[in-house]
Amino acid sequence: MNPRKKQITDAAHRLFSENGFAQTSIQDILDEAQIAKGTFYNYFASKNECLIAILETVNEKAERRRIELAQGENKADENVLVSQIAVRLDMNRYHNLLAIFGSVACSDDNDLKAFFKKNQTKELNWIAKRLVDVFGEEEARHAVDHAVMLTGCIHQIIRVWNLGANTEMATETVVQFALDQLKPVIREGNKKAFFPKNWLDLTIDSLSTDYMEMKQQLIIRLSNLTKKLEKEEKAKNNEYVQFLLKEFQSENPRLFLLESVLLSLKHVFEGSSYELEISQIVKMAWQVLDSL
Amino acid sequence: MNPRKKQITDAAHRLFSENGFAQTSIQDILDEAQIAKGTFYNYFASKNECLIAILETVNEKAERRRIELAQGENKADENVLVSQIAVRLDMNRYHNLLAIFGSVACSDDNDLKAFFKKNQTKELNWIAKRLVDVFGEEEARHAVDHAVMLTGCIHQIIRVWNLGANTEMATETVVQFALDQLKPVIREGNKKAFFPKNWLDLTIDSLSTDYMEMKQQLIIRLSNLTKKLEKEEKAKNNEYVQFLLKEFQSENPRLFLLESVLLSLKHVFEGSSYELEISQIVKMAWQVLDSL
DNA sequence: TATTTTTTATACTTCAAGTCTAAAAAATAA
């Protein structure tokens, strides 16, 4: 990273950790980093952008540490997983990020929101994958469900702990406890999954903020869907999808038509097994429409 | 509630729901409620106070609804519990409160923080109690653990669902799923509990913002502790506790002494079974010290 | 009707975010 940029993020990082994100003004950062206002705005458009830069370095650090922890170990070793998960919690705590994660929900900055969404999705995906490593292939279909529950438990335990205690609980203890508790759930394999297959992958697709790219992905998903519907000979429902596909691909998509068809689409697929996929597609489509 | 106050909170409530808490300026509220700035500040010292007033009415509504749902039903009926838990989630969703809960973490308003802490503690306590209703007395020792995990799972599932879908998931479905998943955990009774006995009650004690009251509670807890230590003949450790008790009760507590003893206290009890209780007491004590 | 309380309109202060500019300093090219 550009040394001046680093000088700024370092200063901001110190202040955010010590005093909190919302409590730190840009002026504070300027004073701490000993730079002029113009310089700051030369590198960042806002405090939020500066925060993203910081969080990215923290992410990289966490990722490296996780790789280190796995080095030379058996990837099915539960203890490795526990300490790997704890790495991120420790990072959060060390950098006082919990408070920041809170402030983000209140911010209406779309970039920042997208950043956090992407992060969370990545983290869950990673944990799901590792659960399969540890608990075997038969875990695959439920891995996302379990990753979600595991992280939910861990965070809530930490939150509640902090309600009443001022000592810090060792993160590994929490992770280990949550995992132990959930083991009977994980082992009980014959259950119906909550989240649809590939839920997180599909989610990631819709996280792009580049509308051209998003449109491409939308078209891909629509054409996949239409193929699937063709196979199942659901011609009636397929009409809608094919229409959307054609219209989105055309030179000048007619907005009013797309809007109208999107509105009906959800109703058409209500109750079908495609309901969820449709819901994601519709969401993406509206975003693309906004950009047209 | 005073009709004018209600007029203001109603307007604010509308705006918070529609546009979000952070996005609503006080001026917006004045316009919506058709009142002058002075009137607003006549009833609330800040936007946060206004928010608390709103949340209190929502709380009451949720509480009433839960009582209704239990009317004439068997309190051990799992389905009642599920819909009772869902009540609050529906409230949150209906009033768009999730975003608000986020913004609170970023606020440095102590009253607001205390309010949320108290709310969360109450909710967990309530769920823990109800878990005992449904799963029997043998659940008592683990009820808090399970309440924490259950709420953690529920919230995380909803969060992740909202990452990728734009349809709203029926809250009862989520609650039912989480509860079903956790049943093997709940039924496996012979585990070590994570949260100490009465954790939440103890936590509630430390939520008061009235320092006099807090001091009284601190004294009560110290004297309980010293009695317990006496029974166990831990004279050495008891010296510290008894000293603190006497000093806090004295007319003019010597701050420097208290500070110094509090610092050692944690080390003295490190590793003992009192570690957690001590940690809470120390936390309270520091708050009381701040007020002296 | 007289008095007190509440409400209003408006001006004011404070504070932080962010823009703009002209000059100084530093980096780079010739």
Next chain:
DNA sequence: TTATTTTTTAGACTTGAAGTATAAAAAATA
């Protein structure tokens, strides 16, 4: 080295929201 370009600086300026202050009007109460 000198000339040119880029980066940095200091500080003035705009905007917008929070919150304070005040005197007059309106409403409630005695």
